[in-house]
Structure formats: C-alpha cells, structure tokens
Amino acid sequence: MDALFGDDLLERPRREVAPGAVWVPGFLDPTQQAWLVARFREWAEGPVPPRAAKVRGHEMSVKTVCLGWHWRPYAYTREAVDVNGREVLDVPDWMVRLGRSAIAAAYGDDPGEWSETLRLEGDYTPDTALVNFYDEAARMGMHQDRDEVSRAPVVSLSIGDSCTFRFGNTETRNKPYEDLVLESGDLFVFGGPSRLAYHAVTRMHPGTAPPGCGLEAGRINITLRETGLDG
Numbered sequence: 001m002d003a004l005f006g007d008d009l010l011e012r013p014r015r016e017v018a019p020g021a022v023w024v025p026g027f028l029d030p031t032q033q034a035w036l037v038a039r040f041r042e043w044a045e046g047p048v049p050p051r052a053a054k055v056r057g058h059e060m061s062v063k064t065v066c067l068g069w070h071w072r073p074y075a076y077t078r079e080a081v082d083v084n085g086r087e088v089l090d091v092p093d094w095m096v097r098l099g100r101s102a103i104a105a106a107y108g109d110d111p112g113e114w115s116e117t118l119r120l121e122g123d124y125t126p127d128t129a130l131v132n133f134y135d136e137a138a139r140m141g142m143h144q145d146r147d148e149v150s151r152a153p154v155v156s157l158s159i160g161d162s163c164t165f166r167f168g169n170t171e172t173r174n175k176p177y178e179d180l181v182l183e184s185g186d187l188f189v190f191g192g193p194s195r196l197a198y199h200a201v202t203r204m205h206p207g208t209a210p211p212g213c214g215l216e217a218g219r220i221n222i223t224l225r226e227t228g229l230d231g
Contacts, residue, residue: 153191
C-alpha cells in the first residue's frame with residue numbers, strides 16, 4: 001500500500017525555501033528543455049569552448065561556457081583570457097525574456113517586503129549566462145555568487161540528470177542549510193535577503209534524465225545574472 005501511494009506521487013509545488021529563494025519545479029517542459037540542450041551544443045561549438053575553471057589552483061569538475069561576459073573565479077571579462085582570448089557570444093534576447101518569465105514565476109505579484117532589493121519582471125535584464133555541464137562525478141562546493149556588482153537575483157535552470165542542491169545561509173558554509181533534489185526542468189531563483197546565500201551541488205543522480213529532455217546523461221545548469229558592469 002505504501003508503494004502505491006508514496007510521496008513520489010504527489011505534485012511538487014512551488015516553494016519559498018528562504019526569503020527571496022524560490023524553487024519552481026517543472027518550470028520548463030520537455031520540448032523547451034530539448035531546445036535549450038540544442039542551444040548549449042551550439043554554444044559549445046562557438047568561439048570559446050566549455051572549460052573547467054581553476055579555483056585556487058584546483059580545476060573544477062564542472063565545465064562552463066559563458067555568454068555575455070566570461071567568468072573566471074573572482075572576475076568577469078569580455079574575452080576568455082584564461083582559455084583562448086576570444087570574445088564570448090552575446091546573451092540572446094530570448095534569454096532575457098526567459099529570465100524575466102522565471103522571475104515572474106518565482107516571485108509573482110508579491111515579492112515580499114524586501115522587493116526594493118529585487119529586479120522584477122520587466123526590469124530584470126541578465127547580461128551574462130554561466131552554462132555549466134555536470135557529468136556523473138561532478139560536484140560544486142559551497143560558495144557565494146558575489147563576483148557581480150549587481151545584487152539582482154540569480155536565475156538557475158536545470159536540465160538532464162537530477163542533482164542534490166544544497167542551499168544554505170549568507171554567513172557560513174556550514175549549517176543551517178537544506179538539501180533539495182533538483183530535477184530536469186526545475187527553476188530556482190535566489191535574490192533579496194538570500195542573494196548571497198552559500199550553495200552547492202553535492203551529488204549527481206545518474207540515469208535520472210527524463211526521456212525527451214534532449215540529454216541522455218549529465219546535467220546542464222543555466223544560471224542568469226546581472227553583472228552590473230559596463231563595457
């Protein structure tokens with residue numbers, strides 16, 4: 001009886017994980033996911049290939065391709081100075097619209113009492129995208145996204161295999177934090193009081209990519225940000 005009516009049969013509702021941090025399961029349908037996977041493959045063949053950045057001399061297990069601005073630990077530049085020196089591709093207009101629709105889905109009409117710290121739909125204009133590929137062994141340690149001048153929300157989209165995503169607090173890499181299983185198509189947005197929360201990917205779940213998502217194995221994570229930079 002428990003197997004027939006387990007929690008896995010319940011719909012996964014939208015949930016505010018912390019003030020300003022909202023999880024929207026199933027934001028992207030399979031057709032949209034597959035379309036984005038095809039775009040990722042085009043970006044990977046572009047002027048700057050995906051690469052594993054080095055943090056304090058250690059190569060990350062995640063490979064990243066950037067749009068708009070090229071990210072390397074602690075800095076953004078227009079040219080991929082740590083790869084091949086070429087300028088990265090622009091952020092396409094449709095991606096800005098996607099970011100705005102994600103903000104609307106996360107915050108709706110009531111962003112909370114801290115709304116002045118958010119960029120809401122219509123104002124939110126991401127000028128960079130970090131597109132990460134995780135294979136089954138990839139991880140990402142607890143960190144803050146603080147290389148941007150702007151503190152507009154970060155929009156995160158997941159496609160492919162599920163992962164365990166750890167979302168913590170703004171003061172320390174240690175507890176309190178919460179572990180969530182992000183599935184293909186899920187959206188996670190964090191801004192306002194949670195904009196500088198520590199977060200991580202602690203585990204991949206191989207073999208969980210759903211049919212039709214465009215990815216047989218591994219995970220693509222698209223994160224949209226406003227850098228607040230000029231030039």
